Amino acid sequence: MNFASPFSLALIAIVALTLLGLPIGHAMIGGSILYLWLAGLDMGTAAEQLLNGMYSSYILLAIPLFILAAEFMNSGSIMDRLLSFCNALVGRWRGGLAHVNVVQSIIFAGMSGSALADAASSGKLMQVLMTKDGKYPAAFAAALTAVSSVIGPIIPPSIPMVLYALISDTSIGYLFLGGFIPGILIGAVQMGWIAYVARKRNFPVERAVPLRELPRVTWEALPALLMPVILFGCLYSGITTPTEAAAAAAAYALLASAFIYGGVTGRSIYNSLMTSARITISIGMLIAGALVFNYVVTVENIPRTLAAILKTYELSPAGFLIFANIVLLLLGCFLEGTTILLVFVPVLLPTAHALGIDPVHFGVVAVVNIMIGLITPPYGLLLFLMMKIADVTLADLVREVLPFLVVMVAALAVITFVPDTVLFLPRLMGYKG
Amino acid sequence: MRSFLSRAGAWLYRRAENVIALLLGIMFLAFIATIVGRYVFNYPTGAMYELTVVVWLWMVLWGAAFVLKESEEIRFDLVYSAVGPRVRRVMGIILSAALLILYGASLPGAYKYVTFMKVERTDYLHIRRDYLYSIYILFLVAILARYAVLLWRELRGKGEEAADPTKVSSGL
Numbered sequence: 001m002n003f004a005s006p007f008s009l010a011l012i013a014i015v016a017l018t019l020l021g022l023p024i025g026h027a028m029i030g031g032s033i034l035y036l037w038l039a040g041l042d043m044g045t046a047a048e049q050l051l052n053g054m055y056s057s058y059i060l061l062a063i064p065l066f067i068l069a070a071e072f073m074n075s076g077s078i079m080d081r082l083l084s085f086c087n088a089l090v091g092r093w094r095g096g097l098a099h100v101n102v103v104q105s106i107i108f109a110g111m112s113g114s115a116l117a118d119a120a121s122s123g124k125l126m127q128v129l130m131t132k133d134g135k136y137p138a139a140f141a142a143a144l145t146a147v148s149s150v151i152g153p154i155i156p157p158s159i160p161m162v163l164y165a166l167i168s169d170t171s172i173g174y175l176f177l178g179g180f181i182p183g184i185l186i187g188a189v190q191m192g193w194i195a196y197v198a199r200k201r202n203f204p205v206e207r208a209v210p211l212r213e214l215p216r217v218t219w220e221a222l223p224a225l226l227m228p229v230i231l232f233g234c235l236y237s238g239i240t241t242p243t244e245a246a247a248a249a250a251a252y253a254l255l256a257s258a259f260i261y262g263g264v265t266g267r268s269i270y271n272s273l274m275t276s277a278r279i280t281i282s283i284g285m286l287i288a289g290a291l292v293f294n295y296v297v298t299v300e301n302i303p304r305t306l307a308a309i310l311k312t313y314e315l316s317p318a319g320f321l322i323f324a325n326i327v328l329l330l331l332g333c334f335l336e337g338t339t340i341l342l343v344f345v346p347v348l349l350p351t352a353h354a355l356g357i358d359p360v361h362f363g364v365v366a367v368v369n370i371m372i373g374l375i376t377p378p379y380g381l382l383l384f385l386m387m388k389i390a391d392v393t394l395a396d397l398v399r400e401v402l403p404f405l406v407v408m409v410a411a412l413a414v415i416t417f418v419p420d421t422v423l424f425l426p427r428l429m430g431y432k433g
Numbered sequence: 434m435r436s437f438l439s440r441a442g443a444w445l446y447r448r449a450e451n452v453i454a455l456l457l458g459i460m461f462l463a464f465i466a467t468i469v470g471r472y473v474f475n476y477p478t479g480a481m482y483e484l485t486v487v488v489w490l491w492m493v494l495w496g497a498a499f500v501l502k503e504s505e506e507i508r509f510d511l512v513y514s515a516v517g518p519r520v521r522r523v524m525g526i527i528l529s530a531a532l533l534i535l536y537g538a539s540l541p542g543a544y545k546y547v548t549f550m551k552v553e554r555t556d557y558l559h560i561r562r563d564y565l566y567s568i569y570i571l572f573l574v575a576i577l578a579r580y581a582v583l584l585w586r587e588l589r590g591k592g593e594e595a596a597d598p599t600k601v602s603s604g605l
Contacts, residue, residue, distance in 0.1 A: 248464075
């Protein structure tokens with residue numbers, strides 16, 4: 001590799017600007033402009049790539065709509081009813097509230113596509129409930145909310161999967177289906193670990209809810225529980241496109257919270273729109289930067305070159321998957337998820353393709369990796385969020401997170417090496433892969 | 434005079450915020466109209482489809498130009514938050530200057546591309562492409578102005594505070 005080539009210099013510029021603290025989207029656009037400049041190409045190409053790329057990425061419109069749907073659903077009374085429903089199901093077990101935390105995340109995952117949204121919406125409430133009367137140590141409660149939130153974008157809907165669908169030209173519908181079993185699996189290993197420590201540390205049991213009350217509790221939570229049904233009904237019946245399904249889910253969430261749960265005002269709708277728009281714009285700038293930079297990467301033929309290099313090592317598909325997992329987990333310790341997904345995963349894709357790895361399987365594995373990256377120190381956004389919500393130190397939090405991390409990486413290994421965990425449901429629905 | 438200016442600035446900022454909420458609202462309604470239009474009225478929905486992508490493009494670039502605060506941008510802040518105020522100031526000066534040079538250098542080419550697109554119109558709504566894409570020029574100029582101010586502040590030693598790591602991410 002020539003270090004004075006326009007591409008190397010552009011790459012160095014992007015890394016340097018990012019390390020200096022320039023927003024990553026701007027760093028990628030700036031570095032790409034530098035490349036065009038040094039290579040003597042038309043610098044208007046940056047504008048052309050960004051504008052045409054954004055304008056033709058219809059699929060990305062699902063992102064603001066999924067965020068909006070979760071915002072509309074995210075009112076206090078809905079969360080209360082969901083929690084009583086989960087409590088009726090698993091509260092009677094030892095470590096009941098801890099199990100409730102995981103089950104709530106699994107259900108909420110069916111409404112929201114973002115782990116941070118999950119932790120932010122239920123984190124505070126769960127922290128108060130779990131640490132009341134000293135039931136659970138604060139650090140354990142906070143760690144649990146952080147790790148269970150990871151399930152959010154693995155079980156559909158999922159914002160990272162929308163991004164993966166964009167970079168890999170894979171069907172959103174099949175990707176979403178592929179996330180179901182891995183998401184449940186991760187929830188299950190978390191609950192397995194809870195069951196183990198609950199005995200060892202003698203965690204409390206909640207007052208058992210009589211079974212005859214279960215129908216009432218379910219009925220009260222039903223409008224919230226129905227949202228995933230609406231979403232997937234629209235998606236898989238072919239009534240709507242995936243993006244439209246996101247809009248239908250948002251419309252349902254708005255109607256449900258207005259007519260059934262109450263408390264919707266013009267002001268609250270405006271605030272939901274504003275919050276969703278702001279998050280969308282942050283992600284959108286990163287996408288814009290990645291579109292321009294990926295043009296440069298394609299012009300330079302980088303993914304193919306890397307595929308050729310990796311080929312000389314004669315990696316087996318399993319060897320490549322191990323390599324990809326390690327790279328993605330390491331990147332997740334330092335980088336933020338969208339960046340990994342938009343910059344590094346496209347580089348790995350051609351090799352995965354050449355080795356005959358299924359793109360839906362690879363996508364779900366990549367997303368699980370990136371989600372685990374949200375709870376790995378030193379840079380784990382869910383850790384930062386829970387430190388703030390629960391007022392615990394990073395060291396205490398990490399100590400409680402580590403065992404969960406171990407069982408989750410074990411689950412990741414299963415998802416990686418048993419492709420059927422991902423592909424069973426998509427194939428059932430007609431996926432030819 | 435000073436307080437009038439900052440009041441006017443705050444007023445303008447709230448209006449810029451209104452625009453992104455409005456654009457997202459339009460996008461949401463256009464989607465609902467598409468679904469309802471197709472099944473209830475059996476109405477072709479190309480125009481609504483196009484409206485949603487137009488609104489998406491404008492929302493992201495408008496928001497990035499005028500609404501997004503420094504603390505909301507996705508960035509890598511491990512280094513930035515670990516160094517002292519003096520190093521941070523030098524870093525701020527270098528990155529603002531680099532951005533001004535690069536974005537500034539690309540401005541003529543971008544302007545040429547956008548104005549060249551006047552020959553094309555969108556498929557359904559027949560919007561002239563140079564009008565549609567003009568938001569990019571607005572975006573470039575706004576970002577250049579923002580980083581010029583940032584550079585000026587850093588040079589005079591009145592930099593920004595460290596950003597909050599939970600807010601500088603895409604919030605996946």
